[in-house]
Amino acid sequence: xxxxxxxxxxxxxxxxxxxxxxxxxxxxxxxxxxxxxxxxxxxxxxxxxxxxxxxxxxxxxxxxxxxxxxxxxxxxxxxxxxxxxxxxxxxxxxxxxxxxxxxxxxxxxxxxxxxxx
Numbered sequence: 506x507x508x509x510x511x512x513x514x515x516x517x518x519x520x521x522x523x524x525x526x527x528x529x530x531x532x533x534x535x536x537x538x539x540x541x542x543x544x545x546x547x548x549x550x551x552x553x554x555x556x557x558x559x560x561x562x563x564x565x566x567x568x569x570x571x572x573x574x575x576x577x578x579x580x581x582x583x584x585x586x587x588x589x590x591x592x593x594x595x596x597x598x599x600x601x602x603x604x605x606x607x608x609x610x611x612x613x614x615x616x617x618x619x620x621x622x
Contacts, residue, residue, distance in 0.1 A: 513556040517580020521553050565603040572599045
């Protein structure tokens with residue numbers, strides 16, 4: 506799972522797919538899904554999405570980097586894509602998340618950063 510997390514973190518968000526993750530791990534998509542479900546208690550697609558989204562949340566919490574630059578740096582494809590993903594996960598826009606949890610605010614991790622065991 507650590508290798509999978511490392512792959513997800515260095516791969517652009519728009520390229521983080523189940524097929525790509527399975528290929529990187531040299532296993533079938535079905536096997537990947539079973540392994541992630543067993544280790545993290547959620548679907549592999551959701552786990553990969555949250556792994557990438559946690560990077561964006563960390564950048565929002567710990568830097569003043571513009572949201573557009575964060576979305577580009579992490580490969581979300583567009584600022585709107587990051588906006589939709591964070592809003593779906595937290596109910597907050599990137600700006601609201603940064604304001605609530607940024608370095609000048611109280612610190613709290615994204616959604617439920619479910620790291621693999």
